Amino acid sequence: MANIGDAVGRHVHPDVRAEPIDAAVHRHFLTSRVLLSLGSLALAPLCLVGAAPAAWEAAALAWLVVPFGAALLVSRTGNLRAGEALSLLVWLGLGATLTLGAGSAFGLALLLMVPVEAAAASSAAVGAVAIVAAALLALGAALLSRFGQAGAAPGLSALGVAALLAALAYGGALATAAARTAQRRRAEERGARLRHSDLADAIDDVVLQFDRSGAAAAVGGAASVGGASQRLFCLPPQALLGRGFFERLHVADRPVFLKLVADTVSEGRGGTATMRLRTGRTLPSRRGDFDEPVFAVVDLSLRRRDVDAVDGAGARPVALGLLRDVSARAEQERLAAAAQDTQDRTHAGRDIFLANVSHELRTPLNAIIGFAEMLSNEALVPADPAKRRDYAAIIHESGLHLLAVVNGILDASKIESGAFDIRPEAFGLDELVAHCCDMVGLKADQTGVRLDQSVTPGALALVGDKRACKQIILNLLSNALKFTPAGGRVAIEARPEGNSVLIAVSDTGVGIAARDLPRLGDPFFQARANYDRPNDGTGLGLSVVRGLVGLHGGSIAIESAPGQGTRVSVRLPSDCRRAAPNAAGVTKIETISSYSSGTGHDGVPSGGRMQKFA
Template identity: 40%
Template sequence: MIRDGLDALLHPSARFDALTRARHHAFIAPRLLASLTALAAFPIYLAVRGVPTALEAVICGLLIAPIWLSWFLSRTGRYGGAEDRYRLLAMSMSDVILCHHRNGAVQFISPAAEAMLGAPVAQLLGHGLFDRVHVADRPAYLTALSEAARGEACSVEFRVRRDIACGRERGQGNSVDFIWVEMRCKPLEPVAEAASPSQAGVVAVLRDVSERKNQEQALDLARNAAEKADASRTRFLATMSHELRTPLNAIIGFSEMIIQEDALMLDAARRKEYAQLINDSGQHLLSVVNGILDMSKMESGNFDITPEPFPPRDALLNCCNLLALKARDNAIDLVTRTPDNLPVMNGDPRAFRQIALNLVSNAIKFTERGGTVTVSAAVEGSRLVLRVADNGVGIAADDLKRIGDPFFQAGKTYERRHEGTGLGLSIVKSLVALHGGEMTMRSRIGEGTTVTVALPLTFTPPVAPSSNVTTVSPLRTAISDRILQVKRSA
């Protein structure tokens, strides 16, 4: 009776050839039976479970869809066309449909997995998919399957390995990367109807969410950059409020005392002392402004490096002599070790002196009384290596990572015992980079710090492209011009 019914559904072109009739029977019978069973069970499912979710509706649609394919084959007799449409139905979905055990073994996976993961479907069955899940995400993956097997619909995001074909014609094989996917899963049947919870099947939909993850990561990076910029601005304002107010207050206070010298009955010695304090405060203020301007020029690419031959030993000894008085006043032993045969190097002597002055001055500033600062230079290969070591207070490991950032100073602002804008090492770092060199630091709290700078003995500045145009805001230009006028008049 069933066979007669199937024969009645066959297209006339398929009834008279035994092989064709068998192929049509094999195609129509299982699909029609499965679809009719799903269609008959759907009202009962609605009565028991209520309105289906989106996932349940997709699964139900996939179960009922073969009726249309059976009808198409019955009406046209085009077996190849029916197969093509069935394959197209499965392939047209970008999401991957899976059915697997709670332990992760895949029983069925739709063909869309091949496009998503770059691997044949056969390699993903069993534990093939689990083997591709990132090791760190496997617990979450198995937990989601376990919860779904217990009757709890859930979703999870994890990374899965994807194979990318590269140069197969050259025999280079495949490259591998990981993509982010979202898996929404639920029990294939109510847990009460399953043989046991451990054997309960789970159906899932897998979707590639790499683009969304990349956007989230980009947002996190932008947020971190904004927070860092905000922290830098706050730190800059806190530092500048001290570094600018202190000398300005001294200039204003002592100048007012000189103005009122008749009332205060100041003698010539006292006036000279106040004038010297005003001059010192002005010089300090000018050095702060110079540091800010130099840093600004370096960041905008407008700082000019003019290489020329010069003896680095003489420049280094001159810098140490300038700071010898400061070291002596702080009871610090300043040791210089520079061999007499240091070769002449080609670079910017002004920038070299600034590097040396900033490094040695910093070492003296952060070394306690009775300490030692050692300055040494030597040739290693084609580079001149300058080392400035001290046995001072040292730098914490967390702060060491940020040393060289503009306006950053180790330790909290309210804990600082030394003046400074935090620009010294930033300027050194930028000047070393402009010279094609490298700067490294080693430090430990309570033991001291060693800064190593390696500069090429022969430096050739890169040729800037003619189309390189730097745009500077009018406000910034006006402020810089005004500061330069003050510097010239000082």
């Protein structure tokens, strides 16, 4: 019987499957009518034994098959009232067939099934009409028998008819009361579901209950989840019911969910877990060839609850859950963490800045103060004029160094605050590169580093801020010379590339470790920075270059490996007036950390892993 009930239950109309009580009523109706019709068909072969069946026998068998049609009608349309009316008609027709066709009083006794059937009907009006029809049929059969009409049940006494009518009246009263009670109960349950739905909409959360396997069901019917699930996750209510909720969880969060449900149902401990739920929203991928799903961050809080089984098998434990969308909170926490990380990096940068600036300022200031004191003290001033000129030259060079440090700090501050304005003008990049190489040529000769140029004369017309471009080239050349030991090589290359110009500075110096690549371009950061570092510098050079390139709408790429040199490639638009400038803080630096031993034409390793850092 259980197997038959499950098989028939799969044919319940889809409109009522989401409502547990209505689905159970429909399932019981379908099961009882199908079993009645199958039993009648099983008895059909008995009619073939002996003589041919009479017309009334065939009609009675036909009436017993009609309940299958009622079940089919309810399964296809979901109209339970029409199916119940057809079932009541079966008993009326069967009673009339046996009474009038066979002349048997048993047919009138079957009319007592009408109030029994009406008691289980969902509509009191349909049951009342059927009971009145049964009473009229009994009264008509009695009158026909009284006047000796052929085919009517013989021997019906007035007392028997009165008793039958009384039984029908009493049964009708009971059936009407039972139907009205059932209607009132269903109305109260419907009202409770509506109140639950309104409450769920008011709290803007989704309420679900889960069985031991993790299958979800709506506490107040599918309507109670409809508005919230559509509003929060762009999902119809059916998408979260059954195994839908589990299948929409992120794969990494499913074990957490199953353990939470098992602990809640089995041990009653309950709890809350934060998980990721795939919503009905999508976003185009970066490549644009498919849509990426959007996951919402949700909090699922579970508590144990004992509910009565619909099939009357007793109470069973379930996990009652409240599903809340916390994507906004998760985003705020992410932003707060990012802000804290930025703040920590700023504090670290400030400490490095103080250490670097104190180092950069102390040395030239000591030289300026010391040699100025010697020149101003007649007892200490050297008698040799050449010595005095050397002391004055040292004071001059120290002052220029201090001025360069201060200018670098001011430029970095202006770029970061957005106060650095570029003034576009047309100029030849080949002449600017040659001029910059002449300016750093003396330092290259002093440090024993070879400086090479590869520029096409007269072919590089550029519209941009000439002073800013000069600063870009000088900073790149100065950095390359600073970190390249004696006997090494620094090369600068400039060539057109479509609507842009490539400026590349490469060296055979110490290179940059992979751990330092993400921080390149940060103000006051210097790779392998420490207080006793062998290379001077504030770490502002590349930060200024990055800002100036961003103001021109260009890009930077850095390729490096420890001990294998560095190559910095800057691409600037041929006319910066037509390019959209980037804010200095969001200009991307492409970095390539090379691990192979092979090197390119400029001595810098080729191949590796590329990343982008803001």
